Amino acid sequence: xxxxxxxxxxxxxxxxxxxxxxxxxxxxxxxxxxxxxxxxxxxxxxxxxxxxxxxxxxxxxxxxxxxxxxxxxxxxxxxxxxxxxxxxxxxxxxxxxxxxxxxxxxxxxxxxxxxxxxxxxxxxxxxxxxxxxxxxxxxxxxxxxxxxxxxxxxxxxxxxxxxxxxxxxxxxxxxxxxxxxxxxxxxxxxxxxxxxxxxxxxxxxxxxxxxxxxxxxxxxxxxxxxxxxxxxxxxxxxxxxxxxxxxxxxxxxx
Amino acid sequence: xxxxxxxxxxxxxxxxxxxxxxxxxxxxxxxxxxxxxxxxxxxxxxxxxxxxxx
Numbered sequence: 001x002x003x004x005x006x007x008x009x010x011x012x013x014x015x016x017x018x019x020x021x022x023x024x025x026x027x028x029x030x031x032x033x034x035x036x037x038x039x040x041x042x043x044x045x046x047x048x049x050x051x052x053x054x055x056x057x058x059x060x061x062x063x064x065x066x067x068x069x070x071x072x073x074x075x076x077x078x079x080x081x082x083x084x085x086x087x088x089x090x091x092x093x094x095x096x097x098x099x100x101x102x103x104x105x106x107x108x109x110x111x112x113x114x115x116x117x118x119x120x121x122x123x124x125x126x127x128x129x130x131x132x133x134x135x136x137x138x139x140x141x142x143x144x145x146x147x148x149x150x151x152x153x154x155x156x157x158x159x160x161x162x163x164x165x166x167x168x169x170x171x172x173x174x175x176x177x178x179x180x181x182x183x184x185x186x187x188x189x190x191x192x193x194x195x196x197x198x199x200x201x202x203x204x205x206x207x208x209x210x211x212x213x214x215x216x217x218x219x220x221x222x223x224x225x226x227x228x229x230x231x232x233x234x235x236x237x238x239x240x241x242x243x244x245x246x247x248x249x250x251x252x253x254x
Numbered sequence: 255x256x257x258x259x260x261x262x263x264x265x266x267x268x269x270x271x272x273x274x275x276x277x278x279x280x281x282x283x284x285x286x287x288x289x290x291x292x293x294x295x296x297x298x299x300x301x302x303x304x305x306x307x308x
Contacts, residue, residue, distance in 0.1 A: 053263075054256060054257075055256070057256065058256075058267065063267045063268075063269060064266040064267035064268075064269050064273065065266065065267070065269035065272050065273060067266070067273055068272065068273055068276045071276060071277060071280050072276070075280070110287070110290075111287070114283050114287060117283065118279065118280055118283055121276065121279045122276040122279065122280070125271075125272040125273075125275045125276045125279075126272060126276065128272060129269055129272050226284070230287060230291065233291050233295070234291060234294070236295075237291070237294050237295045237298050238298075240295075240298040240299060240302060241298045241301070244298075244301065244302045244305060245305075249302055250302060253299045253302045253303055254303075
């Protein structure tokens with residue numbers, strides 16, 4: 001008996017994955033991740049903003065308005081990263097049939113949409129004094145706007161089914177098909193002539209001053225931690241909703 | 255401090271509207287999301303509790 005159990009466990013290299021694919025098992029883990037992520041987000045935001053506003057110098061070309069970069073770039077990156085994470089968990093849910101994967105994907109979507117809005121909003125306010133316009137229909141801006149609409153479409157479709165499992169599958173398809181847009185956003189500044197500047201940060205080489213880059217990267221990790229915390233909170237709420245008939249949930253909220 | 259005064263800090267070299275308009279929007283978005291998260295959790299818990307009573 002013990003032997004066969006051992007063998008069946010060994011068949012899966014990542015058997016921890018299967019254990020934590022159970023909503024009941026992952027619920028407390030998500031809570032611990034959430035607490036840690038809030039802490040990291042707050043600490044990094046304080047350090048990042050301090051360096052960004054009180055240590056980094058005025059930009060030689062743009063003056064002070066460049067300081068929008070410390071939230072604009074992290075928000076834009078997170079909007080893309082979250083979409084890819086959503087597509088990953090949607091694919092995992094479709095292939096393995098794990099309920100928690102779909103919940104993870106749903107938990108990420110609203111925060112991803114907010115990141116896209118922040119990227120667009122801060123970009124508009126930065127564009128006005130530097131380009132002379134709040135908005136232009138160029139490749140980088142338009143594809144980011146499409147990213148926002150993909151988030152909205154994903155959430156609307158997931159919510160439109162009475163049968164949650166059908167909503168899971170239908171919305172997962174939007175997540176997967178829409179993922180094509182992410183490399184389009186990323187490479188748009190290289191592929192098309194655009195008003196938006198090229199990448200300041202590339203693997204192995206960056207054109208930014210070290211102290212500005214440091215502040216921006218710290219803010220990026222702060223945003224990352226914030227997104228993890230928000231998604232974990234939403235995931236736990238979904239587990240409560242979807243497992244509401246399970247005894248452990250009833251005990252939990254009693 | 256790199257700023258001559260707090261006034262200079264808030265003025266952001268005459269670009270205060272654009273800088274603080276960006277950071278303000280982020281602050282509003284984060285606070286709004288936190289409220290929505292709390293509201294959704296409360297509704298989920300309330301609905302499980304009312305189901306259990308029946």
